[in-house]
Amino acid sequence: MKKLILSAAILLGGLSTQAATTEKNSNIQSVKFQDEYKEVDAVPAAIKTALDNAYPGVKLEKAYVNDKKEYKIEILVRDVKSIVYTDIQGNIIKK
Numbered sequence: 001m002k003k004l005i006l007s008a009a010i011l012l013g014g015l016s017t018q019a020a021t022t023e024k025n026s027n028i029q030s031v032k033f034q035d036e037y038k039e040v041d042a043v044p045a046a047i048k049t050a051l052d053n054a055y056p057g058v059k060l061e062k063a064y065v066n067d068k069k070e071y072k073i074e075i076l077v078r079d080v081k082s083i084v085y086t087d088i089q090g091n092i093i094k095k
Contacts, residue, residue: 037064037072047071050090 043063051058051073061074061081069088074081085093 036066038066039063040065040071043071043073044088044090046088046090047073047086048090050086050092051075051084054092055084 040063043060048060051060055075055077057077059076061076063074064072066072070093071086071088073084073086075084076082085095087093
């Protein structure tokens with residue numbers, strides 16, 4: 001009986017140390033960058049109107065534009081930050 005208890009303890013002890021050593025550090029670092037967008041100070045009136053109609057009470061935080069004249073706009077609606085993509089006419093683009 002002693003041998004059975006002793007071998008069970010050794011087996012369980014061995015499994016727990018093996019499980020502890022197989023854990024890996026899974027910290028993943030992400031890098032945020034503006035791939036092709038450049039920050040702008042103002043957006044066209046059509047975009048402001050479209051955002052006001054789509055999101056009542058919207059506040060524009062930052063705006064970026066790319067070479068295709070697509071806008072990436074960081075907005076704040078009821079204390080919730082979001083990112084919206086639009087074209088120059090104010091049509092919202094799904095990305």
